[in-house]
Amino acid sequence: SYELTQPPSVSVSPGQTARVTCSGDAMPKQYAYWYQQKPGQAPVLVIYKDSERPSGIPERFSGSSSGTAATLTISGVQAEDEADYYCHSGDTSGTAVFGGGTKLTVL
């Protein structure tokens, strides 16, 4: 079965840049999507189609993809960005999966 791999945790100080990676063999052929989830809340889409940002999402959130990895970058991290972040993608057979999630801690 298809899997996406994320680091379990990332820690940064306020104002620094946080990068969360997501690796998967089908990434060169499939888009990556990124979601932010805060405790007790439903996930919120923050990046779609690798690098597009939905309306209402701050500009400090950006995405990129190269080879078998996609990256979510949060520039100038704020305390309110502390959350779990999940990537989503699929393979060419129609399988849909999420990565295991990355807990972003703002020190």
Next chain:
Amino acid sequence: QVQLVESGGGLVEPGGSLRLSCAASGFTFSDYYMSWIRQAPGKGLQYISYISASGSTKYYADSVKGRFTISRDKAKKSLYLQMNSLRADDTAVYYCARGFCSGAICYESPTDWGQGTLVTVSS
């Protein structure tokens, strides 16, 4: 605005059945893929099923294949998940989500999510 409201969760014994519903509003329901995603307590997101706009394409994760059935009703603007032979490891919050469309091309990838409904499988 897009609104997705799940219902039907609750406590069920192992081996039992449950039917989840998701009422959609604020968009043209028949244009979008819809999906069910679950999250066990303290765990990550698990994509369990999606259905295409027409209903002709359905996907199930291996963990629910043969036990769960996804369906949709255009007239009622509703998505359903019939869950049979429930097990303790099916305990989770179940989210309904709307897919993504870019122009005329639509994908299963979730954009908008409901608030979820809790399913607890226990004796």
